[in-house]
Amino acid sequence: MNKIELKSLLADRTLGTPTGQVVRLLSERGALSAAQIARLSGLAKSTVSTTLSDLRRSGVVVETAEADPARTGGAGRPATMLSLNPDAGTCVGALIGLREIQVIVADVSHAIIASHTEVMDEDYSPAEAADVIRALVRRAYREHALSTAGLLGVGVAIAGPVNPRDGRIQRASVVPTWAGTDVREVFGPLFQRPIFIDNESNCAALAEMMWGAAQGHEDFVLFKIDLGVGGAIVHGGRVLTGVAGGSGEFGHMTIDPTGPLCRCGNRGCLELTASFKPFLRLAQNRFRRALTPEDVIDMARDGDVGCRRLIIDCAEAAGHGLGIIGTIINPPLVVVSGRMVRAGDLLLEPLRQSFERHTLVKNDDVPPESRTRFVPGRFVENDSVLGAVGLVLRHQAYAPV
Ligand SMILES: [Zn+2]
Structure with missing residues (x-):
């Protein structure tokens, strides 16, 4: 098998052959053990074994040093992990x-x-x-x-x-x-x-689902707080796009129909109150110099009461929007991303509280496993x-x- 065939296998949307299925799975997931491939593909273990032998012989699949996290620390020999050949x-x-x-x-x-x-x-x-x-x-x-x-x-x-x-x-x-x-x-x-x-x-x-804070989760909401507000809805392992690509544009939910004009042309969008932009402006007015969100976070960590207040106010406004999203989707997981997530619990704690106030299903109503969890995103810059x-x-x- 050569590189051209790998291309056609990855492009094969019918997933017809076991070879195609195994290659697509390894492409999507990175390194996997034979047992994981069998479980995820639904193929018989013997079929997976034969397919992997062929793929290894032809150099498309190789062993990797990465250990199967499910097996480390447990009993028995660690499973052999396989990935597509990096040269392929x-x-x-x-x-x-x-x-x-x-x-x-x-x-x-x-x-x-x-x-x-x-x-x-x-x-x-x-x-x-x-x-x-x-x-x-x-x-x-x-x-x-x-x-x-x-x-x-x-x-x-x-x-x-x-x-x-x-x-x-x-x-x-x-x-x-x-x-x-x-x-x-x-x-x-x-x-x-x-x-x-x-x-x-x-x-x-997609990055958080493949390699980051949402690994192993097929249903979650991404909520991004930076100088804008962005978002995405993931359901059944697929990122929802909507019929015209407008799904998950949380920053442009109308919160106040008589509010200020947004860059999108609507009025009173969530982004106008819940991004860090207006709060950064307030901080710059107070300190009379140009600041980044990271500067404000650093000063808040050092105990500056005003900077802490700005982060709490941003979290309060964002939680209002997230509460609406929670009422509509009731997601099991919210991955909070964007540069403001660097504030850690200074942001996340008031965000959780604001979400709880604004959403329909309250934590006290349901057992812990039925509550929406908030986690910081793993990737900020890239x-x-x-x-x-x-x-x-x-x-x-x-x-x-
Ligand atoms: Zn807008």
Whole structure:
């Protein structure tokens, strides 16, 4: 079996053969034991064993050093863990951010090979983004002596809703010059590979599910608190996109219909009160200098009462929005992400309390296992670009041309 066949196996959406199923599972999950593959695929253990033997003989699958967490510390010999051969293929993930472009190159065993960030001027064009991404990818492949022949696909995370049917960016409030752009038309000719696209919060949720705080969870909500508010809904292991890509846009729920005008064109959106932007402005007014959210968090940790108050007020407003989400979805898990999560319990504790006040089902009404749990996200700086790699590994959010 060669690299071309690996590509076709990953692209095989019918999951017809056991070989296809095993390769797809390893691509989605990274390292697995034979027993885990049998359980997750539903294939007979003998079928998995024969398939793995063939795949190992042909070099597509290799043993890894990673131990099966279920077996470490327990009795018996640790299970052999297997992954796709890192030499068998690479994936590119790219984030089209507000003022930066991030690129990650990873291999099919889920190892990150290279990571680069380029700071951009605001409102950069799709053509500029294409030039930067092509240069960053070329640099990464050259520096690590990789062959682009092994590139399986390119995942693109973008700050705005993406229509899952045609890959077009919707009325883009964050990157206005990109509205209506077909991302596949921009990047397809550059790479001659499948292009996978989703919005940055959906990608962040995918990263948390594959490698982060939501590993092992198939149903959760991601709630991102930064200088904006973002979100994603994951159900049955799939990130919901909605019919036009607008699912999980929590920051633009109308909280006050007579409130201030939002950048999206509606009034009184949650983002206007629950992102850290207005609180950062208050802190800057008080200290009479430019500050980052991290500066405010540091001062709050050092005991500054005013900075603590700003974080609590942000959590209170965010909990109001989350309470509505809780009433609608009643999720078992909320992954709180974005830079404000660095405040830890300074943010999470008042957020939980505010959620509890604003949602329908109260903690006292239900046993502990039926309560919504809040956990901080694992990735802060690179969750979306990691998720873009995940789009390729899972062959997800791909609108064929
Ligand atoms: Zn809005």
